[in-house]
Amino acid sequence: MATATLEPLLAVRGIHTCYDQSHILRGVDLTVRPGETVALMGRNGMGKTTLIRTVMGLVPARQGRILVDGADVTGEATFRIAARGLAYVPEGRGIFATLSVRENLAIAHEGRGKASDWSLPRVLELFPRLAERLDNGGDQLSGGEQQMLAIARALLTNPRLLILDEATEGLAPLIRDEIWRTVGVIRAAGIATLIVDKNVAALTALADRVVILVKGEVAFTGTPGELTATPERMQHLLGV
Ligand SMILES: Nc1ncnc2c1ncn2[C@@H]1O[C@H](COP(=O)(O)OP(=O)(O)O)[C@@H](O)[C@H]1O
Ligand SMILES: [Mg+2]
Incomplete structure (x- = not known):
């Protein structure tokens, strides 16, 4: 996809996020361009959800900036960030049961x-x-x-960026395939996606780019091909 020249839809620059005394994100950079599918990977507890929550304004950044279409949205209320075209499907989904x-x-x-x-x-x-x-x-x-x-x-x-955290967690294999199929349709519709999931094969098949967090820092960013070309590194970063 010829997205390299487009202005980033989302640009995360040098983000630090803390929960009380725990310093979780340590200078994270992340870019999502219009229409791009980005896989956010990393073992449990590495800061993926915290990064997404920081982007959506659900946890404050201690340092760094979040830009949407070049506009600084750091510290903006979540509903305002959403109104800029970001939609977030959290872990656990947030369906109204009643x-x-x-x-x-x-x-x-x-x-x-x-x-x-x-x-x-x-x-x-x-x-x-x-x-x-x-x-x-x-x-x-x-x-x-x-x-x-x-x-x-x-x-x-009508989001321009759909963020899916643990897209297929806890789902049966056939249902997972169904979710991956719909992500493909969403991608084909030109919507950018930022996806977290444990299924490395499904993600690398779908993504334009992969970003891997290790202990709150970006340890890898590149294409799926660049990641899978060195299985030892992949094993080291992801434990797979
Ligand atoms: N609300 C919270 N309060 C304190 N620590 C938290 C909170 N949420 C997550 N953490 C810690 O932050 C780290 C990163 O968690 P998280 O972003 O959920 O990782 P991931 O999504 O990659 O599994 C973990 O060490 C986790 O225990
Ligand atoms: Mg998580």
């Missing part, structure tokens, strides 16, 4: 008062299972259906 599928989708839909490229019919075409479950409660869905609902809800906000 609301129906239809109501969960309506929340995203009504949150925006403008004509949307991702209409309800279009997301239901992408996730036919949800179409069959519109009147089911969020708590009646399988894990895979909850993840589909969370992604569908994110798409209805």
Whole structure:
């Protein structure tokens, strides 16, 4: 993809993030260009979720800057950052258990008062299972259906960057394949994605670029081919 010349959609520059006395992120840089698929990898506890939460303004950065389309959004409220075109599907998905599928989708839909490229019919075409479950409660869905609902809800906000944390965690193999297929469709639609997942093969097959965190620092950034070319390094960085 000829994205190298485009201005970054998201630019993370020298970010430090702490939880009380624990210094977690130590000068992280990350760039996502328009339409680019970036895999954020690293073993458990290396700071992937913390980085995403810092980008979304859910945890404050101690130092460094977050830029969206070149504008400094460091310290901005989460809803303002989201309004710039970033949608975040957290680990655990954040589905409203007491609301129906239809109501969960309506929340995203009504949150925006403008004509949307991702209409309800279009997301239901992408996730036919949800179409069959519109009147089911969020708590009646399988894990895979909850993840589909969370992604569908994110798409209805018409994001330019979709952030998926632990995209297929805890899901059955067939459902995982279904999620990867939809990520492919989202990618083909020109939406940039930042994806965390433990499935290295699925991620390297899909991503334009890979960024690996080790103890809150970027230990690798490059193409999937550059990563897989040296299995020893991959083993060292990811433990796979
Ligand atoms: N709310 C929190 N308070 C204190 N420490 C936290 C909190 N959340 C995460 N951590 C710590 O920060 C480090 C990075 O965690 P996290 O960003 O969740 O890693 P990852 O997503 O890569 O598994 C871990 O050592 C974790 O224990
Ligand atoms: Mg995490």
